[in-house]
Amino acid sequence: SQTIHQWPAxxxxxxxxPLSLECTVEGTSNPNLYWYRQAAGRGxxxxxxxxxxxxxxxxxxxxxxxxxxxxxxxILSSKKLLLSDSGFYLxxxxxxxxxxxxxxxxxxxxxx
Amino acid sequence: xxxxxxMEGPVTLSEEAFLTINCTYTAxxxxxxxxxxxxxxxxxxxxxxxxxxxxxxxxxxxxATYRKETTSFHLEKGSVQVSxxxxxxxxxxxxxxxxIFGSGTRLLxxx
Numbered sequence: 001s002q003t004i005h006q007w008p009a010x011x012x013x014x015x016x017x018p019l020s021l022e023c024t025v026e027g028t029s030n031p032n033l034y035w036y037r038q039a040a041g042r043g044x045x046x047x048x049x050x051x052x053x054x055x056x057x058x059x060x061x062x063x064x065x066x067x068x069x070x071x072x073x074x075i076l077s078s079k080k081l082l083l084s085d086s087g088f089y090l091x092x093x094x095x096x097x098x099x100x101x102x103x104x105x106x107x108x109x110x111x112x
Numbered sequence: 113x114x115x116x117x118x119m120e121g122p123v124t125l126s127e128e129a130f131l132t133i134n135c136t137y138t139a140x141x142x143x144x145x146x147x148x149x150x151x152x153x154x155x156x157x158x159x160x161x162x163x164x165x166x167x168x169x170x171x172x173x174x175x176a177t178y179r180k181e182t183t184s185f186h187l188e189k190g191s192v193q194v195s196x197x198x199x200x201x202x203x204x205x206x207x208x209x210x211x212i213f214g215s216g217t218r219l220l221x222x223x
Binding site for chain 2: 044
């Protein structure tokens, strides 16, 4: 069966520090991969999606970036965090043409 | 444009009350529609879906009917439980690659 893992689950970072959130999917190949952000009390914002290795589409201009170095690995990064980067980050995957997204457990980032 | 609009929350109900969370969409054509649920501190999980007009999705006592006439996909449950307290998101695919969510509706069920 397929599983998705995100880490770290929780982190507190100072403003201006770097960020790396990692997401891996097991049990499937060539999934579409997604990063969403959920700010406190707000809805879901699509940040990046990837349809293959090295293929990244950015939805919102910001100081975040994403990379997909392997088929089932999706990394969210920042060189210098801002206060506004605080939120709950969710990784998700979709297999082929199925309609459903499968979400990871989320990573809660607090920038102080 | 293509969007999903949900009723604003929070929705506060007593246990065993009837629940309706409204969702409407705009789209060209008839996209598949989804309801996702997010329990406190967790990621999202699919609650139910409908892939074509007049379909009814159902799961865990929740139901939603795809109504193309009103471009709606309202979520209903006849008798809510405290364990149903969560945030509910309506969603549709905007293209082949992007799932667009509504703003979410928080449900709080009191014993």
